[in-house]
Amino acid sequence: MRRTLLQGLLHRPLTEAAPRAEETAAVELAHALNTAAQRKLGRSLSIREIDAGSCNGCELEIHALNNAFYDLERFGLRFVASPRHADVLLVTGPVTQNMREALERTVRATPDPKWVVAVGACARDGGVFARSPACLGGVASVMPVDLVIHGCPPTPIDLLRGLLTLFAPGAAGRAQSS
Amino acid sequence: MSAPYRRTVVDAAGWDAAADAMEAGDTTLLSLWAEIGCVHLAVLDAEGIEILSLPCPDGYFPSIGRRHPPAIRLERAVRDLFGLEPEGLPDPRPWLDHGRWGDEAVPAAAYPFLPVEGEALHQIPVGPVHAGIIEPGHFRFTCDGETVVRLEARLGYVHKGIDRLLAGAPLARATKIAARVSGDSTVAYALGFAQAVEQAWGLAPPLRAVWLRAVMAELERLAHHLGDWGAICNDAAFSLMLAHCGVLREQVLRTAATCFGHRLMMDRVVPGGVAADLDAAGMAALQGLIAMLRARVPPLVKLYDDTASLQDRTVGTGRVSPALVAQFGAGGFVGRAAGRAFDARRATSYAPYDGLRFEVPVLQAGDVNARVWVRIREIEQSLSLLEQLLPGLPAGPVRIPPEDLPHGPAEGLALVEAFRGDLFVWVRLEAGQVQRCHFRDASWFQWPLLEAAIEGNIVADFPLCNKSFNCSYAGHDL
Numbered sequence: 001m002r003r004t005l006l007q008g009l010l011h012r013p014l015t016e017a018a019p020r021a022e023e024t025a026a027v028e029l030a031h032a033l034n035t036a037a038q039r040k041l042g043r044s045l046s047i048r049e050i051d052a053g054s055c056n057g058c059e060l061e062i063h064a065l066n067n068a069f070y071d072l073e074r075f076g077l078r079f080v081a082s083p084r085h086a087d088v089l090l091v092t093g094p095v096t097q098n099m100r101e102a103l104e105r106t107v108r109a110t111p112d113p114k115w116v117v118a119v120g121a122c123a124r125d126g127g128v129f130a131r132s133p134a135c136l137g138g139v140a141s142v143m144p145v146d147l148v149i150h151g152c153p154p155t156p157i158d159l160l161r162g163l164l165t166l167f168a169p170g171a172a173g174r175a176q177s178s
Numbered sequence: 179m180s181a182p183y184r185r186t187v188v189d190a191a192g193w194d195a196a197a198d199a200m201e202a203g204d205t206t207l208l209s210l211w212a213e214i215g216c217v218h219l220a221v222l223d224a225e226g227i228e229i230l231s232l233p234c235p236d237g238y239f240p241s242i243g244r245r246h247p248p249a250i251r252l253e254r255a256v257r258d259l260f261g262l263e264p265e266g267l268p269d270p271r272p273w274l275d276h277g278r279w280g281d282e283a284v285p286a287a288a289y290p291f292l293p294v295e296g297e298a299l300h301q302i303p304v305g306p307v308h309a310g311i312i313e314p315g316h317f318r319f320t321c322d323g324e325t326v327v328r329l330e331a332r333l334g335y336v337h338k339g340i341d342r343l344l345a346g347a348p349l350a351r352a353t354k355i356a357a358r359v360s361g362d363s364t365v366a367y368a369l370g371f372a373q374a375v376e377q378a379w380g381l382a383p384p385l386r387a388v389w390l391r392a393v394m395a396e397l398e399r400l401a402h403h404l405g406d407w408g409a410i411c412n413d414a415a416f417s418l419m420l421a422h423c424g425v426l427r428e429q430v431l432r433t434a435a436t437c438f439g440h441r442l443m444m445d446r447v448v449p450g451g452v453a454a455d456l457d458a459a460g461m462a463a464l465q466g467l468i469a470m471l472r473a474r475v476p477p478l479v480k481l482y483d484d485t486a487s488l489q490d491r492t493v494g495t496g497r498v499s500p501a502l503v504a505q506f507g508a509g510g511f512v513g514r515a516a517g518r519a520f521d522a523r524r525a526t527s528y529a530p531y532d533g534l535r536f537e538v539p540v541l542q543a544g545d546v547n548a549r550v551w552v553r554i555r556e557i558e559q560s561l562s563l564l565e566q567l568l569p570g571l572p573a574g575p576v577r578i579p580p581e582d583l584p585h586g587p588a589e590g591l592a593l594v595e596a597f598r599g600d601l602f603v604w605v606r607l608e609a610g611q612v613q614r615c616h617f618r619d620a621s622w623f624q625w626p627l628l629e630a631a632i633e634g635n636i637v638a639d640f641p642l643c644n645k646s647f648n649c650s651y652a653g654h655d656l
């Protein structure tokens with residue numbers, strides 16, 4: 001135990017020890033994202049994830065943003081537990097009939113300004129579940145969407161790139177007020 | 179090839195006899211599903227898998243759940259989705275149907291949770307939207323002080339109508355849907371679907387494809403076992419393990435992307451073979467991954483084993499009895515941590531596992547700690563399997579061209595081992611399309627046991643217990 005802890009203290013961080021293309025890209029993207037968010041919000045970005053019927057594949061990749069390779073928190077980007085603390089809502093899944101109300105209530109619980117981001121092919125337009133009567137077919141069918149991040153599922157890098165465009169100067173990303 | 183099976187059309191008496199056998203513990207329920215006017219039951223006995231089909235032209239069938247509780251939720255789902263009435267069903271509440279599939283203007287009726295009586299009791303409702311990045315479901319805790327006296331789960335929030343989407347879907351589309359029933363088991367689902375289709379049409383996919391499927395399946399198992407291991411320790415407030423396991427897991431996913439072009443290996447297993455071949459660069463990446471894990475996993479095992487504060491949280495927490503596990507036929511680490519030595523790779527020994535050496539780790543304690551240890555042992559087994567698979571990888575084609583696949587009417591099934599347990603798939607094909615396809619995730623028989631596991635534990639240990647089960651919502655809700 002002590003050895004492992006010591007190693008953890010003495011070793012250089014993974015992201016710097018092995019600066020492969022992917023890691024460098026992640027670092028740059030996350031940096032840029034935080035700077036943009038600071039500019040727009042005056043503080044760091046808080047993100048809340050909502051699964052509105054996903055296959056759970058998108059969740060796996062959103063989760064990966066927290067591992068030591070990406071380590072979003074380094075940049076002040078945080079996943080928060082309550083929608084009341086969130087600026088950005090990452091919504092996954094084709095919006096099932098059974099999740100619709102919970103999704104709407106969660107979004108309503110989020111204070112303005114807020115951005116709704118549809119993550120993945122399902123959230124975009126229902127994906128392979130689009131024809132199902134049990135699904136509404138994408139987040140936009142229930143509420144205005146500020147940004148779509150493509151992929152099935154989007155990789156962690158796709159997610160970072162996507163979030164960045166939300167805050168890029170002159171981007172379509174405008175905050176919603178309800 | 180996948181598991182051979184018998185299929186018998188029975189009358190009500192034959193149906194009841196099957197319930198008798200399950201109640202007596204002579205056979206294990208594999209699944210129960212329906213189509214219009216007919217209900218099917220899959221059981222596992224000493225001779226293998228048998229499917230019993232009971233025509234029910236009047237819309238009724240005798241409930242199996244009345245005799246054998248593991249069938250109750252499956253029967254509630256059958257009633258919700260196919261309108262067939264299980265006569266004598268002990269729990270007549272809807273399950274996947276939340277009252278939201280009809281007229282939007284009519285508000286859904288409140289779900290009648292089980293009544294509780296007792297002066298000191300209070301309830302804690304949680305979900306469907308949870309605090310973390312996880313799937314939605316509702317948990318209703320009834321507590322006496324800190325102690326949970328009952329947990330009742332309500333699921334179905336991510337029901338996407340998969341049964342209906344698959345009915346009439348051309349094979350290519352159905353294959354994509356199958357790969358998205360539960361994203362964390364995308365390889366296992368695609369494998370189960372492919373095996374069932376291949377059994378139906380009597381196809382033997384190229385040998386190299388069969389081996390590559392196993393490579394992918396073991397990579398998927400490694401990724402999720404590593405992820406779960408870290409996440410369970412994190413829920414016991416030991417985040418160091420999460421950090422280490424998270425790094426290893428990420429490296430498995432990156433290797434998967436290098437080898438097969440997708441981090442989760444989605445859409446890579448298809449009926450007739452695989453849609454991605456392993457090249458020299460991929461092979462080298464895999465060998466590097468195995469060497470890295472062989473070096474990095476043992477110190478973490480030691481760390482887990484040596485950390486008393488961690489063991490203090492996991493040992494004795496969330497215990498499930500071997501009797502309950504046996505009754506429910508619970509698979510995966512939930513079953514194997516409580517004495518049920520069942521692994522589909524061994525039980526039906528589908529290729530290439532019939533020619534590979536591996537152990538099926540089984541423990542008795544049935545607590546969080548045992549579920550962690552089963553995962554640790556299985557990480558070691560998956561590494562050993564990969565070490566056997568890579569040097570022996572046969573040469574040759576990896577796929578029967580889609581245009582060469584047959585079209586005729588046929589039925590097939592498969593039982594494959596996903597990372598969380600055995601996955602049952604049954605398919606009926608016609609004219610190159612899926613007519614009916616049924617998936618039964620391992621979670622169906624694990625979710626009810628989570629409710630039993632938490633009883634008598636403190637509320638604060640629920641995340642720990644829940645993570646040690648890591649049931650699929652998507653795979654269950656369909």
Ligand code: SF4
Nearest residue numbers: 055057120121122152
């Ligand atoms: S976009 Fe793909 S990975 Fe994400 S929820 Fe949909 S099917 Fe799953």
